[in-house]
Amino acid sequence: MMKIPEIKSQAPARICLFGDHQDYLNLPVISCAINKYIKIKGVENNSMNLIFRMKDLKKKDVIPINKIFESVKNEEYIKLTLKVLRKYGCVPNKGFNISISGDIPIKEGLSSSSAMVISLIKFFIAAFGINIKVTPKTIARLAYEIEVIEQNSSGGKMDQYSISIGNTIFFDTLSEKIEIINNKINTMVVGVSGEKKDTLNMLSYCKKNQIESIKEVKKKYSEFDIRKMNFNNLDLYLSCVANNLKPFFIAATKNYKITMDAFSELNKKNIEMRKLGNLMNEHHFLLKNNLKITTKKIDKMIESTHSSGAYGSKIIGSGGGGCIVTLCEKKNVFDIIENLKLSGAKDAFEVRVC
Incomplete structure (x- = not known):
């Protein structure tokens, strides 16, 4: 019996080193991605549903693949991600069993929500494709749209760009210019x-x-x-x-x-x-x-x-x-x-x- 191929994605936590509460003022920040992750893996199923199991939260969610979301509550990140990605041609066309796990402390300032959204974006694009060119900046912009614009939130762009690009970065949030800082902080x-x-x-x-x-x-x-x-x-x-x-x-x-x-x-x-x-x-x-x-x-x-x-x-x-x-x-x-x-x-x- 042939093994069903598995799709995997992951995204790291981030730390703001300098510039907290500056990005929404369109000012620069210095941040880094760190070795704590949200991980997603999934295999096709024979249903017409996306079946999510959040291991750490002990939760399960079932979403029909043809479900169109007119409005979504804040912080319902799976539904928000599906809603926004649909606009760019990433549309579910088959069912998946999907597990979500991670070792990022939740709601503790390490941007677990952005890591979740970016990991979801990567997974859905791998599973269903998308009609735009995919780069780390593209993924960051999509995550920003999902987390900030779609929710009418007060947040800035630091989390999404820092996580999507990785490393230690100097990010000018006004111009979206990014410089990777090669001198890593070791400890x-x-x-x-x-x-x-x-x-x-x-x-x-x-x-x-x-x-x-x-x-x-x-x-x-x-x-x-x-x-x-x-x-x-x-x-x-x-x-x-x-x-x-x-x-x-x-x-x-x-x-x-x-x-x-x-x-x-x-x-x-x-x-x-x-x-x-x-x-x-x-x-x-x-x-x-x-x-x-x-x-x-x-x-x-x-x-x-x-x-x-x-x-x-x-x-x-x-x-x-x-x-x-x-x-x-x-x-x-x-x-x-x-x-x-x-x-x-x-x-x-x-x-x-x-």
Whole structure:
């Protein structure tokens, strides 16, 4: 009996190293894909259904291949993916038994949802074809349409491009120009808080206030552009901003400068990891004190890494819980992991760029 061919796809998690809460401002980010994955595999069946089994969630879903979705609830990623791909000629024409599994912590700031969507896109294209040229950028754009445009979300483009392209990248979200950074950061540790977070509302809150603060400056200085800003004029610009929005303007502008300084450091022949770690700490300071996206547990976890020899640490993603990332020397990995767990982390592990 001939074995039925199996289709496989996978997509990695991502870490934002510099530029959290910058991509939706059309500013650059530095991010990397890491060796944690969402994996999908499927074989044809004799039905007219797509039968999904989510192993880790212990869920099952059955979708008829001729089902056309007029409207889909947010975060129903399988249905959202099928809906958007149909517009580009990727239309189910046979049934499949499909299993979905992974080792990315869910809703913890490592972009498990984007990894899921990109893995689904790759699977459906392999199974049913599509009427457009397929490149990593194409897949990223499709994922962005599914996750952000289709859901009317406040998110940016970093997750989709970082995961689809892989490696460590400098991504200009305005021009969509991408530079792969060849100087890989060798040693990183991720700490998982286990705290539930409200990604969409947190993103919306920070985006709204940062954009509003920039608009207030542009009312008086219409040509204002963060990319061209002279930081000696920060107080001048702050005088145009309402007091409650000042912290958001400071975060928007200073985080941009930190990202560019980090990019310069990463492009050196010999990276000064201590300097890069200090920039990461500065970035986290603004995320904590200006955007206020950390929690008591996250703060405690960050403190534990500093007492364990870390170069630098920061919260990852939208905030309100989730994960942290730590830059460190290989010799300190064990102590950092142990102390993260002692500080209340649900889990902690070393990761590498992939």
